[in-house]
Every structure is written in C-alpha cells, then in structure tokens.
Amino acid sequence: MTLKEVYNSRSVEEVVGLLGEYGSEAKLISGGTDIVIELKNKKITPKILIDISKIEELKKIKEDENHIILGSGVTFTEITENPLFKGNLHGLHKACKMVGSPQIRNKGTIGGNIANGSSAADSIPPLIALGAIIKICSIEGTREIPLEDYYINKLKSNEIITEIKFEKLNKNQNLNFAKLGLRKALAISRLSIASLIELNEEGLIENVTISSGALGKYPMREKEVEEYLINKEINETTIEEAITVLQNSMDERLKGRSTLPYKRVAVSSILRENLKEFIKTRTEVRAW
C-alpha cells in the first residue's frame, strides 16, 4: 500500500470520522518520533495518515478538584515544564525527562508513548502506578479503561486515545521513578520501576503500587512486591526483601530469556534507587 493522503485534522470528531471510514488503512501521527521510523523502514504502510498534532483539545493539561487530565497530544517537554508534576508527582516528571533527547521530548507525546505499545516506554510505569485511566474514542462511542489493561485490550483500528486521567495525590503519597539506560541520554530503557507509596501515621505503607517497564512483554504492575510492602516500614531490610520478591517474580516471568541473568541483578539497583528516593522525598517533605 502506498500513502495516498495526509489529513491535517483540527478536531477529535473529524479524526473519529476518518478512522471510521478508513479503519486499518489509516494511521494517526502526532510527534512522529516512532511512526516516522516505521514508515521509513516500511514496517507500516498506511494508505492514509491523519495528523493529530494540531488538535488543540488534545494538547491541554487540565485539572479538576480530584483529577489531573492530560490530553493525549501533550508532549514530554510540556509535562517536564509544568509545575503540576513536580512535588509528589516527581516520578512522572523524572520519567518524561528521561525520554530520548530534547528534540524527542519536544515532539513525542504521552498518547503516542501509550499507543506505540513499547514495553520500555518511559512514561508508562509511573502512569500505571498512578492508576491512570485512558479515554478512547471511536465512531462507536467512548470507552475508558485502566492504562494497566491497555496492553491486553489494545486499540482497535478505528480508535484514538484522547485523554489520560489520574487522581491527584494527597500529601502522604509520593510517586517515584528509576530507570536503567545504557547511557545518560538517548537511551532506551533496559528496565524501569515506578512506585506510588502512601504512608499512614505510624510511617507504615498504607497503599502501594509498583510498576515496571521492560521486565515483561509490556509495562505492568508488580503485585507480589506490592503485597510484600503493604503495612511495612521502608528501611534497608525491607528494601532488600522487596528486591528478592521482585527477582523471584522475574525468574518466573522471564524464564529462559537471555536477558534474565543481567536484569535480575540490575533490577536490585533500580528498585533500591526508587525506594531510596521515596525515603529522601519523605524526609524532605517532613523537613519543610
């Protein structure tokens, strides 16, 4: 199939109409940081390209009383420059800051990071840890699913992701992120860990979600680690125990994979970095 037409869309409604008409013959393009390479390598050969990068409603960062809502066309740079994502949402800021290079962060979008579906996508583990919900539109209507389920319930060819929504954090919650890349910039994640931790008044873990990148076919929750950490205090001993729990889950999940021997060692450094950052941010919060 050769490319016949490029639509420069101005509204989600228009995109939904076009996707309804062309379905699998069409591809959406926003920042293009993944899709342009696939087009060039002829890995995908759509007949229709729909440019969604100029749709204003997809480019907004909104908040209501309880939620933060990211338009799917929000770029990584827009996230890293927004003060909303500093403080206890620092983990999302950090993950977006570690995406590629300034050029890629200027073009690449949060929706694209989800839609591309890479297991190593930097922004996904923190969003999964936040329990983010994604809004998907098509000619058949609108549906909302947890981002966590996206990878087993992927987009249909007539759908577009329009929003990513998550609850605002309270002062006892902190989001952290750590990533292993093979160099300091422009590095595809070898593995990453995000954690959202809420402490109770005794300093024990009341609620926790841990999610990982590149430790499986797609980014996912690490439920065994969560179960282990609940009601525990975070200290040297529990951190090391949590690492062992994660390594055991990996042994099961990645059995026979050539990358397992390295990743099971490396994961200790990354999970430890993540949880130590949590301790550090808590201490700083208290110091204030």
Next chain:
Amino acid sequence: MKKIGKGIGLSYYGTGYGNGFPDVSRAIIKLLPAGRIGIYCGVTEVGQGAKTSMRQIGAEVLDIDIENIDLVHEDTSLMPDSGTAAATRQTYNTGNAIKIACENMKKELLEKAKIELNLNSTSGLTLEKGEVILSFFPQKRISYKKLSEIYYNDVIIEAKGEFTAQTTEMDKETGQGAPYWPYTFNACAVEVEVDTETGIVNILKSTFAQDAGRAVNPMLLEGQMDGGFAMGLGYTLFEDLNLDKGIMKNNRFSKYLIPTAMDMVDINNIIVEDPEPTAPYGAKGIGEPVTIPIAPAILNAIYDAVGVRIKELPVTPEKLIKHLRGCKENR
C-alpha cells in the same frame, strides 16, 4: 553498590607513514590581488583544523594577519599533492612544507622589494604586518598590496616548498629498527564509579596530558583532546557491532551506542610543549594519539574499583556483571 576507582593510561605514538615509505608534502605560495597570500596545498580538512592551523603557520612566517591568507586545498587542479590526512602527519609534514614554502616566498618578496625600493641588497629587509621594511630606515617600505599591483597576471610572485620526512625501514627479518620519527607522548588519568549491580561505568573526572611539541592552536588542540577522549570512551564502554556469524546486529544508532554530550565529562586538559627541532615551530601531530590512552585508563580504573580485568571491548554493563559474578563464584 557503587565503587570508585582510578586508572592511568600512557601512550607514545610514531607519527607519519614511517618505515622508509616516501612521505612527501608540498605547497605553493602566491601573492594574490590586494596583497593577499594564497597557500596552495593538498592538506585535507577532516575536522582536525587544518584550515586554521596551516594558515597560522603561513601567517607566522610572512607576518600577515591570518584573515589575509587564502588556503586553496580542495580543488586538486590548483594545488600540489601533500599526502593524506592520515598517520597524524599533516601538522608535522605539511606544516613543514608550508613553512619552507613561505620562507622561500619571503626571499621572493625581499628580492622584489629590493628592486622596487631601489636597494643594493635584501640585507636588512624584514617582513612586518604585510609590508617589506628596511629595518634601519623604515621609511623605505612597500606593502604586499603594492607589490601585488605591480606583479600580477603572468609575473606574479610565487614560491614552492617541499618536505620529505626522514624515516627508515625496519629489518625485514627481525622487525628491528627505528621505523618512526618523531614520536608524540600522552598520559590520561580517569576516575570512575562502577555500579556493581547494573554494571554501569560512570566517568567522574579525567586529567589528560598531551605532548604537542608546540601547540599551534591550543583551542583546536583541546578540541582534539576532548574528541579523542569521547571516541576512546565510546570504544571502551559503548560501541558494539554485535557481530553474529559476521552479520552486524547493532546496525543502527539506536543500538550502536556512542557517547552523548551527557556522557562526557569536562576534562582537565594539559598541553605539554616540548618543541621538536625538526618540526614547524616545534609542532607535532596529535590527531590519532589522543584516542589511544583512554581505553587503558578506563580499564585500569575499573580494575581499581572492582578488581576485574576486562580484556574484550566494549565493557558493556552486561559483560561487566558477568565478570563480576564470575569472580564471586570463583572465590
């Protein structure tokens, strides 16, 4: 766990083709309209700064601002061959050819000035800021510009220069002899931090000393040192073709990693100047040498930090972890 280590790498490097191979550089100098000086010479600019440093050498001999020198070095129909930009030879070999050619040009300029100024001899004539001046009676002077107005078209003032490096062939049977001359020397020290769980080697700082004989252009020289360090760093820690039965698996820059600006450190560069008597103003080449001591310095620092000797490059995190685990199991 993160462990710190320090290491040093030293190297000495024979510049030029060496081994008795004819190593010849040539240059032609011409007085151009408006008193500009043209250096015609096949010195290839490959990013090392030939365009600047070769003009600097000409400017020094002919006492003229570098802005008034045109280097013609890309159109082969206009210039003599000056050998390859290889073997770290251009500064020494072609620098010498340009210096000799400019000294010959100086004689020509003095001769023509003698005629135009009605003098008995060239004795006492000197070059100063684009003019020929009689030193004890400076009112007697003529500018290059004036000379270029008198000598133009087919009577232009020009001179040639040629330099052949002295090298000797090794004994074919024994491999003994002195195949290179001159040599250049350097030393690099690095401090690294090794993460014993991820295998990531982080360069913390470096001091790098390079003998240049004479630094024609210290800023360009430091640029070469930084660049050489970056290439050495990539060679040591990142660059992996990942050959599988002769097929290159890392055939794109998303997999074949080279250091980014973020992976580089600010190097404490030290330029050592010990002029080489046979070199133009004492300047020797440093192009290739600046990459050589980096890998041994980093490998020594890794050994100092974690006690393993890696003998196959690059030291990827995965490989380093494998070695570290190997050590643990052997104990």
